[in-house]
Amino acid sequence: MMLLYAVRPAEAETPELVGLCGREIETVRGSEAALIAEECPRAPEPNRSMALRYYEIVDHLSRSAAVLPVRFPTVLSDRAEVGQELARRGSQWRRRLDELHGLAEMVVRATWPDQPTSARDAEQSVGSAYLRHRAAQVHAAEEVAGELEQRARRVCRDVRQLPAAEGVRLACLAPRTAEPELQQRLEEWRQEGAGRAVSLGGPWPPFSFVDQREAAAR
Amino acid sequence: MSVTTTRPSSDVALIDLLDRVIGGGVVVSGDIVLGVADVDLVYLGLRLILAPAHEVEGTVNLTRGRTP
Numbered sequence: 001m002m003l004l005y006a007v008r009p010a011e012a013e014t015p016e017l018v019g020l021c022g023r024e025i026e027t028v029r030g031s032e033a034a035l036i037a038e039e040c041p042r043a044p045e046p047n048r049s050m051a052l053r054y055y056e057i058v059d060h061l062s063r064s065a066a067v068l069p070v071r072f073p074t075v076l077s078d079r080a081e082v083g084q085e086l087a088r089r090g091s092q093w094r095r096r097l098d099e100l101h102g103l104a105e106m107v108v109r110a111t112w113p114d115q116p117t118s119a120r121d122a123e124q125s126v127g128s129a130y131l132r133h134r135a136a137q138v139h140a141a142e143e144v145a146g147e148l149e150q151r152a153r154r155v156c157r158d159v160r161q162l163p164a165a166e167g168v169r170l171a172c173l174a175p176r177t178a179e180p181e182l183q184q185r186l187e188e189w190r191q192e193g194a195g196r197a198v199s200l201g202g203p204w205p206p207f208s209f210v211d212q213r214e215a216a217a218r
Numbered sequence: 219m220s221v222t223t224t225r226p227s228s229d230v231a232l233i234d235l236l237d238r239v240i241g242g243g244v245v246v247s248g249d250i251v252l253g254v255a256d257v258d259l260v261y262l263g264l265r266l267i268l269a270p271a272h273e274v275e276g277t278v279n280l281t282r283g284r285t286p
Contacts, residue, residue: 004246007244048236051236051239051240052232052235052236054239055235055239068243068244069239069242069243069244070243070244070246071239071240071241071242071243071244071245071246072239072240072243074245074246076246085246093244105238107234107238109230109234162237169234171238187220190220199230201230201231201234201235204235204238207238207239207241207242207243208238208242210242210243210244211244211245
């Protein structure tokens with residue numbers, strides 16, 4: 001079976017890398033895009049260390065050409081099936097690769113003091129009071145997300161809201177060099193309210209921006 | 219305290235990174251992963267280990283819905 005790593009431009013040279021199954025990764029080229037894959041005797045164990053190793057490989061690939069990371073862990077039966085996927089979606093992938101050239105993903109986490117810090121807090125309330133409290137929380141989160149998104153858009157080419165167990169999480173698509181400016185915008189927001197906290201993760205390959213339609217639905 | 223830039227070695231960055239690795243990226247062939255019969259079980263196991271709570275809940279409901 002073939003373990004998939006990422007989509008890249010067909011003409012990009014693939015660096016020599018050993019994959020999760022201990023074999024050298026290979027390039028299956030279509031006319032416009034290529035799929036980076038590794039032949040594996042069986043699917044890799046889906047655990048944390050494998051997921052991190054997968055990320056390292058995709059990140060390495062992203063440093064020499066644009067990539068569309070493939071969701072981990074995805075396997076296809078053989079090279080022929082990989083070729084069929086390239087024939088079916090190669091043009092669409094190539095358009096997206098061209099749009100993402102030179103861009104990376106950064107993830108913003110923001111919290112503020114007027115929200116519960118654990119699920120236990122919510123369980124201690126009952127009935128309508130709890131529902132009102134939850135509605136206020138959701139409303140506050142929407143307001144903060146909107147405000148942060150507005151500020152991030154001054155730096156980011158695209159912004160997506162990600163699910164968050166606490167506070168707000170946004171994915172920002174921007175050049176790697178834009179990180180200091182994004183930090184500055186976030187710092188301005190943080191200083192405008194007591195108890196606010198912001199963290200910035202990345203830059204990473206654009207996991208949240210591989211496809212306009214799919215990402216918007218997440 | 220200013221904006222914290224989280225690096226891959228920090229817990230927060232790891233959570234965000236793993237969340238994106240298993241929750242983002244190109245979906246090929248309807249997310250057919252790890253063979254045929256054990257897809258949901260294996261994938262659910264991964265997400266129980268790695269995913270934040272709000273996503274695990276959705277996955278469990280989805281899997282139950284698929285169980286005959």
